[in-house]
Amino acid sequence: MTMEQRDAKIIQTVTAALGLPGDKINDGTSAETVPAWDSVTHLNLVLALEEAFGTSFTPEETLGMTSVGAIRRLLESRKA
């Protein structure tokens, strides 16, 4: 998967989970700035990302994935 493909997939999944249009999503999109990003939405997002990328996250990773930037860096470090 290229970097572009990965980023597009992240944005698609975040769009689905948060109901935000893709062009409004960037690294700074986070649980602090988006009111819809509550704890239930967070878990839905994490489960959807796990499925989309065929991976699973530890509890610590799950707790840390609170912005699109953090999600991108985490998936980057996995080298899918």
Added chain:
Amino acid sequence: MSEPVEIPPLDAALTRADCLRLVAGLEANPPAHLRPVTLAVLATFTADLLRPWLVVECARRGIALKWRSTPYGQVEQQIIDPASELYAANPEAIIILLRLADLAPAADGRFLSLDVNQAGEERGRLTQWMAQQLQTLRSRTGAVIMVSNFTPPEVAAAGLADGSLIHSQAGWVHSVNLAMAEVCAAVPRTSVLDVARIAVETGMHRWRDDRLAFMAKAPLSGEALAALARLSARSLRAAAVPPKKCLVLDMDNTLWGGVVGEAGIEGIALGPDYPGNVFMEFQRRILSLRDRGVLLAAASKNNPADVEAVFAEHPSCLLRREHFSAFEVHWEDKAVSLRRVARALNIGLDALVFFDDNPVERAWVREQLPAVTVIEAPTSPMGYWKALDDSGCFDSLTLTNEDRQRAGMYAQEEQRKALQSSAGSLEDFLRSLDLVLTVGRIDESTLPRVAQLLAKTNQFNLTTRRHDEAAIREMSGAGAGLWVRVRDRFGDAGLVGVVIAVPADAGTWRIDTLLMSCRVIGRRVETAMLGLLERAAAQRGVHCLHGEFVPSLKNQPASGFLPDHGFVPNGEYWKLMFENPRALPDYFRFEDHSGIPLL
């Protein structure tokens, strides 16, 4: 307002992201063709993650779900408090999700710390608690209630030895589930959501997500949530829509491999080895559907003699000619066959499910008879059963004894017809049947069947009112609610007639409901029911009945009932005054469970 979302078909695989994307649109703008259902969810753990999956699965099964969650871990508080979120939601359905770890931590986590007696007491405590909750719930809401049962233990306390223990932990959990099933059976409109079964289907290791369990008190994995959503959506649909009545089957390449007209009886694929065993297994499951009360019919383009020979002579053919309640084997159009099947069985086209491997036949039937449900059969026969089962066409939350006997009853009906053609007059025929009519008052034990009859009787039904159990109970208490069972020398038709009358003006009862299952039409059971109602009325000093006929698309057979029995038009109602109740037809022998004087 945005465009309604497009609902993916049942056989389309969905990702979690798909579900999350769909759920927002479905909830904000539910498609108008879906039936709205408000659901309240009570759970001993965080169940909110179920929501997107369930909303989407419900939409795929024709339901626009309005999900109302309640605070987790407060099942009892929500039920006890009349001002709780549960009752405020005014739900039509309630799902209660329970986990043993939350309700009986010792039995779940340290089973061996309990001796046999204590384990028994713990089971008693759980079932009593459940009975209490359901009673309170039932007294406050008419909603359909579904209670999850318990999954096998996640970790067996005795480890490897659990399977060897006579009083094993797994056995104990199962015994609790049986006891809970008994509790649920005693509460109207309440059934068990068989979570134990889908957890095993999914696999216990994949059922639980440790991370979610420890972090969020949400123990179910994504896979478990999807499975639970599918089960719940099917159950909600079964609660809202009556099951189909008849499975109409093609023969060649459906019940066996190959074309019997070309390959001959020895040449078709049907037998103990592949690929014949695939068709044998499909036949076995079809027979199991018949045991459940589904009628079978044949619709095949073939020479009748070829097909009859397979049923009579093929050693591996499990289905026999007598298993089919209608048999349309010829070269005519299948839409014609389906119409004839409906007519022969006295059921609507909308009660038929058509299964055919040939896409051209399916498309033709879909176009000609949109009321018929057509199953999209997959290319491989190994997928036939799954396609049929996943359709949920024959889903029903509970199974009555009448259901289990139904297919046999249609076979008896064929014998009756043979007798009728040899008897002289209708009177002679009825007399020769040795008819026995049992009458009783509607009580808790007969209420579920009575409610089922009200819900699905279309033809001989004066008013087609679909009351729920609570309403039936109330009306029967105020006036009279009677049921009748009918049996004859060929068999027992079961509980097939209901009449409910409520007090109107002084000295007058209004007949709210008078109906009879189509299986006993033509035996004057309706006349006997009216005579019995007159007796119940006279017993209470009532000598005037008001009747109504509310026409529907299907109740033409009942249209003449009121004038034929002496009712006269009287404004909005038909009216019948009587000094003494009419004589009961003398070809019935009566058995009374009602306390009504029969003479």
